[in-house]
Amino acid sequence: MTSERMLDWVDGLGQDVIRRAARRAPAGLSERLEEEWLADFLERPGQFSRLRFAVGCCWATSVIAYNHRIAAVPVTGSASAQVNSFGLVQNNTPMVSRRTMTFLLVACLHAAALYALLVTVTKEVVHAPAPPLQNHVITEHRPVDVTSSLGPTIRDPVPIPQPPIDMPPIESESTEGAAVRVDDMSRNTAPTLTTTVNRVRGGPGAGFPIAEDFYPSGALFRGEQGIATVQACVDGMGRLISNPTLIQSTGSSRLDEAALRLAKAGSGHYRASTEDGHPVNSCYPFRIRFDLRN
Amino acid sequence: MGKQDREVRMSLQTMKVLEAFLENPTDQLSGAEVHRRSRLASGTLYPILLRLEAAGWFVSRWESIDPSSAGRPRRRLYRMTPTGLKRAGEVFASFSRGVFA
Numbered sequence: 001m002t003s004e005r006m007l008d009w010v011d012g013l014g015q016d017v018i019r020r021a022a023r024r025a026p027a028g029l030s031e032r033l034e035e036e037w038l039a040d041f042l043e044r045p046g047q048f049s050r051l052r053f054a055v056g057c058c059w060a061t062s063v064i065a066y067n068h069r070i071a072a073v074p075v076t077g078s079a080s081a082q083v084n085s086f087g088l089v090q091n092n093t094p095m096v097s098r099r100t101m102t103f104l105l106v107a108c109l110h111a112a113a114l115y116a117l118l119v120t121v122t123k124e125v126v127h128a129p130a131p132p133l134q135n136h137v138i139t140e141h142r143p144v145d146v147t148s149s150l151g152p153t154i155r156d157p158v159p160i161p162q163p164p165i166d167m168p169p170i171e172s173e174s175t176e177g178a179a180v181r182v183d184d185m186s187r188n189t190a191p192t193l194t195t196t197v198n199r200v201r202g203g204p205g206a207g208f209p210i211a212e213d214f215y216p217s218g219a220l221f222r223g224e225q226g227i228a229t230v231q232a233c234v235d236g237m238g239r240l241i242s243n244p245t246l247i248q249s250t251g252s253s254r255l256d257e258a259a260l261r262l263a264k265a266g267s268g269h270y271r272a273s274t275e276d277g278h279p280v281n282s283c284y285p286f287r288i289r290f291d292l293r294n
Numbered sequence: 295m296g297k298q299d300r301e302v303r304m305s306l307q308t309m310k311v312l313e314a315f316l317e318n319p320t321d322q323l324s325g326a327e328v329h330r331r332s333r334l335a336s337g338t339l340y341p342i343l344l345r346l347e348a349a350g351w352f353v354s355r356w357e358s359i360d361p362s363s364a365g366r367p368r369r370r371l372y373r374m375t376p377t378g379l380k381r382a383g384e385v386f387a388s389f390s391r392g393v394f395a
Contacts, residue, residue, distance in 0.1 A: 033340070036325060036370035039357075040336075043326035052335070059337030064344060097303060 010047040014054035021058040026068040033061070197275050201284050205238055205271035211290050214262040216254040219290070226250030227289045228259035236279035238270040247285050259288045302349045304385055307334055311342050312382040315352075315374045322371040324357075343372055351378030 018041055022034035037057050044050045219225075229248035233241050244263035249256050273282035302308065314331035315323065323331070329339055346352045357369040374382070 029344075032370070035367045037336070037340070039367040039369045040324060040326040040329070042366055043324070056336030056338075057340070059335075060340040063337065063341040067341060067345065097305075 007047055010051060014041060014047075014050045017051075017054040018057050021054070021061040024061045025064055029064065029068075033057075033064075198277075200274045202234060202238070202271040202273040202279075202282060203284065203286050204266060205269050208266045208269040209262050211258075211262060211288055214258040214265070215290060216258050219252055219254045219258070220292070223292060224250075224252040224255055225290050225292050226252055226255055227287050228256055229285050229287050230259055230263045231283060231285045232263055232266075232270060233281070233283040234267075234270040234272055235281045236272045238268055238272050238279075240264065240267040240270070241281060250290060255290045258290065262288055302346060302351065302381075307332075307338050308342050308346070309385065309389070310334055311339065311346065312351075312385065315372075316379075316382060316386075319374050319379050322355075322373045324369040324371055326369070328372070346378065347372070349378075351375060351381060 015038060018037045019034055022030050022037060024030075025033050037053075041050055041053055044053050227248075228246060228250045230244050231247050232244040235241050240263075244260055246256055246260060250259065272279035273284065274280065310332040311328060311334065314328050315321065317331065325336070325339060325343060328334070328343070329336065332339070334342075343352065343354075347354055351374065352372045353375055354370050354372045357371055359368055361367055
């Protein structure tokens with residue numbers, strides 16, 4: 001087959017496609033569309049363009065027939081008539097076309113599927129490793145100077161060692177001018193406090209929140225963990241009397257903030273320090289461990 | 295004319311067709327010429343032309359030739375009606391205001 005015959009064959013095929021397409025058009029439009037499309041077909045340059053045109057006419061027929069059904073208006077007039085009642089034109093044109101509605105529906109379905117996928121993946125990320133978060137509140141048994149922070153509300157139970165005072169004798173003059181020798185004051189120093197107080201330092205008590213409930217999601221995703229040391233000042237009822245402060249960071253600002261939030265939330269659930277069995281105001285540090293255990 | 299000035303659902307493709315005619319509103323264009331100006335595919339172009347014609351925005355007529363002597367089929371020529379010209383102007387004006395008619 002020569003190239004010229006090939007081109008003729010393609011033209012013939014295109015015209016045949018157009019004729020078939022036009023025949024499927026609504027009655028009264030078939031002849032008009034066939035002649036119009038054949039004329040326009042011949043004006044297209046190139047066989048490929050013509051074939052595309054012919055295939056497009058098939059689609060155009062479908063659209064025209066569909067719109068004709070929608071309009072539900074009987075077609076009047078002949079192929080040569082200038083007036084036809086063909087129309088997808090409606091007085092009450094909907095705001096959104098059917099095609100747009102379909103597109104939106106498909107887009108919504110895709111969005112829903114994507115959302116479900118993301119939720120599933122997120123749950124797997126959070127729960128699949130199943131890191132049971134461990135809340136270790138480590139109490140440190142260190143002596144705490146409660147007098148410095150609590151002032152007069154704290155009894156002063158700790159015997160303060162008095163440095164030995166060794167002062168030279170002071171001579172003072174009497175009104176009579178006679179020298180009076182004063183004894184060495186070191187012998188008259190205040191009596192050393194020898195009473196010992198049984199102090200038991202407090203800490204997080206029953207009902208104290210657990211770190212798992214305060215584990216920041218951002219830290220979870222990043223696998224951040226660590227131990228924060230927080231100083232809390234509580235009264236005899238186990239309530240905070242001042243804002244807890246961070247003494248030692250976990251290395252993560254998120255976890256540090258979570259530790260402070262946890263310490264605040266624990267107000268009322270602290271175990272008060274006791275002195276001789278009596279609850280007293282006190283400040284003490286404790287550790288909060290944010291741990292992702294594998 | 296017997297046609298009513300009816301609302302036409304406006305789309306980007308419809309506006310391209312109108313734009314092709316608004317280059318010179320008195321022109322009578324065949325579908326092939328509208329395609330050259332709007333670059334719309336035939337599957338999109340002809341339904342729009344028929345829709346606008348049904349709405350009274352366009353009128354069409356056959357080319358005044360004898361197909362047998364010309365050796366080709368007659369073209370269908372479309373022209374904007376005064377109503378179509380007015381409505382198309384309104385559409386583009388409201389579009390430029392950000393209000394899609």
